[in-house]
Amino acid sequence: MHYRFDFAALEEYWPDFLSGALTTLQMTAVATVLGLVIGILCAIGRRSPRAWLSGLCGAYVEAVRNTPYLIQIFFIFFGLSSIGVRLPVLAAAILTLVINVGAYTGEIVRAGMDTIPAGQVEAAESLGLSRAQIYWDIILRPALERVYPALTSQFVLMMLASSITSQISAEELTAVANNITSITFRSFETYIVVAFLYLALAVLLKLAFWGLAQALFPRRRRLGTPL
Amino acid sequence: MGSFTLNHVLYLLQGAAWTVVLTALAFLLGGVAGFGVMVLRTSRSRIVRRASLLWVQAIQGTPLLILLFVVYFGLGVVGIELPPLLAAAVSLMVYSSAFLGEIWRGCVEAVPRTQTEAAECLALSRWQVLFDVVLPQAARIAVPPTVGFFVQVLKNTSLASVVGFVELTRASQVINNSLFQPFLVFGLAGCLYFALCYPLSRWSRRLERKLNVGRRQPA
Numbered sequence: 009m010h011y012r013f014d015f016a017a018l019e020e021y022w023p024d025f026l027s028g029a030l031t032t033l034q035m036t037a038v039a040t041v042l043g044l045v046i047g048i049l050c051a052i053g054r055r056s057p058r059a060w061l062s063g064l065c066g067a068y069v070e071a072v073r074n075t076p077y078l079i080q081i082f083f084i085f086f087g088l089s090s091i092g093v094r095l096p097v098l099a100a101a102i103l104t105l106v107i108n109v110g111a112y113t114g115e116i117v118r119a120g121m122d123t124i125p126a127g128q129v130e131a132a133e134s135l136g137l138s139r140a141q142i143y144w145d146i147i148l149r150p151a152l153e154r155v156y157p158a159l160t161s162q163f164v165l166m167m168l169a170s171s172i173t174s175q176i177s178a179e180e181l182t183a184v185a186n187n188i189t190s191i192t193f194r195s196f197e198t199y200i201v202v203a204f205l206y207l208a209l210a211v212l213l214k215l216a217f218w219g220l221a222q223a224l225f226p227r228r229r230r231l232g233t234p235l
Numbered sequence: 236m237g238s239f240t241l242n243h244v245l246y247l248l249q250g251a252a253w254t255v256v257l258t259a260l261a262f263l264l265g266g267v268a269g270f271g272v273m274v275l276r277t278s279r280s281r282i283v284r285r286a287s288l289l290w291v292q293a294i295q296g297t298p299l300l301i302l303l304f305v306v307y308f309g310l311g312v313v314g315i316e317l318p319p320l321l322a323a324a325v326s327l328m329v330y331s332s333a334f335l336g337e338i339w340r341g342c343v344e345a346v347p348r349t350q351t352e353a354a355e356c357l358a359l360s361r362w363q364v365l366f367d368v369v370l371p372q373a374a375r376i377a378v379p380p381t382v383g384f385f386v387q388v389l390k391n392t393s394l395a396s397v398v399g400f401v402e403l404t405r406a407s408q409v410i411n412n413s414l415f416q417p418f419l420v421f422g423l424a425g426c427l428y429f430a431l432c433y434p435l436s437r438w439s440r441r442l443e444r445k446l447n448v449g450r451r452q453p454a
Contacts, residue, residue, distance in 0.1 A: 011313045074386070074432035075425045076393035078404055083425060086417035164296075171298035175397065182300060189308065196309035203297045203305065210296035 015197050021188050028184030029205050035098070035180060036167040036213070039105035043166070044159075046106060047113025048148065054118055065114065072111035077172055080104055085176045101173035101180075109166045116158050120151035153225050160217040164210050171206070181205060239419060243410050250406030251427045257392045257402055260324045262385055265331025272336025274365075277343055287336070294333035300394055302326045307398045323395035327388060334384055342377040343369055376446060382439035386432045393428075403427060 018025075053065035072080065081104045088095060095103065124147050132146045152159070174183035185202040189195040221228060275287035294302070306329075307322040317325065346369050354368040396405035407424035411417055 070433065071429065074436055075428045076390040076404065078393040078396065079421055079425045079428060082417065083421040086411065087421065090415060090417050168298040171300045182298070196305070196312045199301055199305040199309050203301050206298055206301060207293060207296040
């Protein structure tokens with residue numbers, strides 16, 4: 009083995025790495041917000057007494073959770089273009105991310121909702137709270153607070169999974185890395201650098217979620233304990 | 236453009252068989268490595284614990300795809316050329332070692348401390364404590380999450396298609412490239428993955444329910 013590492017060769021590509029990382033972050037941010045919305049709606053749907061609605065949401069969750077993300081990307085991206093819907097690559101990538109993470113989030117949020125004792129809901133009903141108030145104040149907010157750690161690690165995993173969108177050439181960090189290796193032939197160094205960049209993004213994301221928890225859940229901040 | 240025939244279905248099934256082979260190989264290797272990580276993570280030495288935690292955090296913070304590229308393209312440049320199957324298996328092994336190590340560490344730590352202490356009082360060695368006292372009890376709670384992670388590994392073998400290993404995803408890509416019927420081809424591939432994963436997911440959930448029978452909330 010006479011291989012000489014040459015990280016200096018990558019120096020001029022720093023702007024590319026950074027813009028790729030930025031795209032990854034942007035995709036993650038959009039997909040996190042939209043995925044959370046879909047997930048909450050899906051969790052509410054699965055608890056619905058209407059069989060068709062809970063069945064539909066259940067089928068969505070199971071279909072997404074039991075197939076690989078790569079197949080989902082191909083199905084949606086190439087499928088849509090075969091019927092004439094040509095989305096910009098980035099939009100398609102975000103769409104697949106949202107569909108994917110929505111199912112996982114839905115399952116997590118549902119688990120959180122299931123931990124709310126029925127007695128609390130009954131108490132709220134006898135106090136005359138409206139259905140919307142009950143869902144928001146009694147069920148959803150405490151449920152989200154309980155499953156917050158699971159949710160955030162799911163979103164970090166999604167950020168890492170967004171690397172797979174490079175397969176439909178969304179210009180995020182992994183695709184940038186692929187481009188750079190095809191110019192420099194320094195694949196070992198490039199992918200190691202990118203691995204560290206993803207690591208940094210993951211740490212950054214965890215910190216951001218921690219800060220968000222401090223802002224969102226005052227009880228946790230005051231008492232230092234979760235619900 | 237041709238039409239979809241029985242031969243295409245057979246080709247997909249053949250790909251699915253390779254997916255199963257790769258999953259088994261990766262899970263076997265990953266299980267061994269994960270066991271090692273678990274032992275290190277529950278070590279008595281703080282340095283060992285810290286070092287193995289660093290390993291786990293690093294792997295869990297890196298996409299599997301990048302790991303695969305480092306193993307396949309990276310090692311190729313250095314002069315270690317692995318065939319796609321082996322490269323995929325090795326990167327999945329590294330990936331699984333971190334996740335399985337953490338899952339199993341949690342299970343080992345869930346066994347009451349007094350069990351270990353009692354075993355130590357009986358002058359059992361560290362390995363006897365682990366194998367004869369802790370592991371048999373930890374194994375029971377370890378099964379459901381392990382089966383769940385097995386599904387994860389199965390799904391992640393689809394990434395091996397990126398380095399050209401012809402498993403189910405790659406097979407469906409090849410067919411789609413000639414027919415361009417993505418909904419049909421990828422839909423079928425998705426159904427095959429689903430057929431492999433869903434029974435396992437159900438099994439994992441059932442095991443979990445069985446385990447929680449004492450703490451189950453009245454529905």
